[in-house]
Amino acid sequence: MKTRVKTRLRVKKLGELLAGKSNLLIVMQDNPDPDSIAAAVALRKLANSLAEVQCSITHGGTVGRAENRALVRYLGLNLRQCSEIEFDKFDLVATVDTQPGAGNNCLPANVVPGIVVDHHPFRHASHGAQLIDIRRAYGATSTILFEYLVEAGIEPDMPLATALLYGIRSDTQYLGRGAGPADIAAATALFAIANMRMLGEIQRGSVQREYFGMLTRAMENARVYGRCIITRLGEIDNPDMIGEVADLLERDEGAMWAMCSGFFGDKLLISVRTSEEGKDADEVVRQVVARRGTGGGHQNYAGGQIPLHKGTAPEQTKLQKLIEQKFLKVVGADSEGESNLI
DSSP states (O other): OHHHHHHHHHHHHHHHHHTTOOEEEEEOOSSOOHHHHHHHHHHHHHHHHHHOOEEEEEESSOOOSHHHHHHHHHHTOOOEEGGGOOGGGOSEEEEESSOTTSSSSOOOTTOOOSEEEESSOOOGGGGGOSEEEEOTTSSOHHHHHHHHHHHTTOOOOHHHHHHHHHHHHHHHTTTTSSOOHHHHHHHHHHHTTSOHHHHHHHHTOOOOTHHHHHHHHHHHHOEEETTEEEEEEEEOSOTHHHHHHHHHHHTSTTOSEEEEEEEETTEEEEEEEEOOTTSOHHHHHHHHHGGGSEEEEOSSEEEEEEEOSSOOHHHHHHHHHHHHHHHHHHTTOTTSOEEEOO
């Protein structure tokens, strides 16, 4: 009941913020996952329906994972790169599935969003927003926006319902990771509206042959330290591969921790996965990146980014080695012997 009241108040506040506005900019994660994409489209639907506000959706990186590209095509999205955005041309700015200062979005430091909707841990920089709805107990931001739609009396059409269902399933690994009652209820309701055939096609998105080369490189570089597996991808043009490889390595029957890293642009990116109880991946990543960069996530999965100063090969090698050593120390595997995965 408390959550329903909270949602009702947030939807009312959203309507008040949108009133009299002509355009809204929705900022996603730089490399948006299905939850980020679906949440952005749901917020756009709310803005269009509640106040006829036109929306642009932006991100600062790439949509690299095959499934995510398939989802964008299915939704017919015209995503805009942050580099082409003039933020001061918009009446209102929102962030979904990310927050100011998170390090994984392109929101300029001098731009204060009016709306922040997320399910990651609260960040102090979000304080300036007029509408703040951060629900860490939720498995997906898509669930929050679905509840907004329900409260506003807006039934999502089939493409949006399909995207929201995929966003919830993706972020919770089919409701098996971090999902709560709200996520289960939302997924159940969306199941009746979503296009299941299209959902299957999205999940089987085709990949380019370079994908298999990166997988091969990841497996060849993978090293085992007791219950931990670490691998490197080197310089990449598809940052989504880092999380995808970490997901894959976590499936090893002897692993409780997996970390994959790679260089994209001027940053070192890392993804961490764990099945160990009592230690959060979110906190581990924060300790690993410390004051060098930013990071965050959830109990079982998290990511981080550290900017490079020079971008030289020696700097990359030194930083990668340092981060791996810190990771092993934080999870208690620094005394384990090293062996190759394959």
